[in-house]
Amino acid sequence: MHKRADDPFFTEMRNGVVTARSVPIASYRLGLSGVCDVVEFTASPDGVKLPNRDGLYLAAPVEYKRGKEKHDHSDETQLCAQAMCLEEMLSIAIPKGFLYYGETRHRVEIELTTELRDLVKDMADEMHNYFSRGYTPRVKPFKGCRSCSLADICLPELQGKAMTASKYIKQQIEREQ
Numbered sequence: 170m171h172k173r174a175d176d177p178f179f180t181e182m183r184n185g186v187v188t189a190r191s192v193p194i195a196s197y198r199l200g201l202s203g204v205c206d207v208v209e210f211t212a213s214p215d216g217v218k219l220p221n222r223d224g225l226y227l228a229a230p231v232e233y234k235r236g237k238e239k240h241d242h243s244d245e246t247q248l249c250a251q252a253m254c255l256e257e258m259l260s261i262a263i264p265k266g267f268l269y270y271g272e273t274r275h276r277v278e279i280e281l282t283t284e285l286r287d288l289v290k291d292m293a294d295e296m297h298n299y300f301s302r303g304y305t306p307r308v309k310p311f312k313g314c315r316s317c318s319l320a321d322i323c324l325p326e327l328q329g330k331a332m333t334a335s336k337y338i339k340q341q342i343e344r345e346q
């Protein structure tokens with residue numbers, strides 16, 4: 170599933186929907202960049218012109234997840250950040266996006282609300298604040314780290330071990346006092 174979503178710049182048209190895969194995105198306002206698994210374009214008067222296509226098309230990001238729906242808002246926030254990047258790049262308003270869960274084979278429509286957008290802005294601000302202070306927040310490894318695409322950069326297990334090591338040293342010092 171994910172392999173196909175990662176085919177660079179693959180596009181196809183099916184049932185009136187133009188599908189673009191592995192789409193590079195960026196927002197100067199948010200200071201974010203990344204790659205959308207899939208962007209679907211459907212005919213709409215509120216959309217944009219696409220190369221070699223007649224009419225106007227409205228974009229909607231589709232994010233593929235291996236697992237099932239989560240109880241937090243992390244997937245929705247990621248999807249909303251993608252939509253906000255696309256909005257800035259294409260100068261359009263994107264009201265919704267989709268999350269596809271491989272484990273349940275379930276596609277969920279996500280309304281990109283003001284609350285979700287505010288959360289994305291707050292998180293981007295927080296991230297830039299950490300960066301400018303040179304501060305790396307400690308992470309607590311959890312089950313989701315195993316399927317996270319950033320795991321190779323984040324190295325959560327190493328951080329977990331580092332925390333265990335520091336706890337161990339603290340314990341040893343306290344014991345010798």
Ligand code: SF4
Pocket residue numbers: 308309310311313314317318319320323324325
């Ligand atoms: S690997 Fe890092 S970025 Fe990914 S979920 Fe775990 S803590 Fe978060």
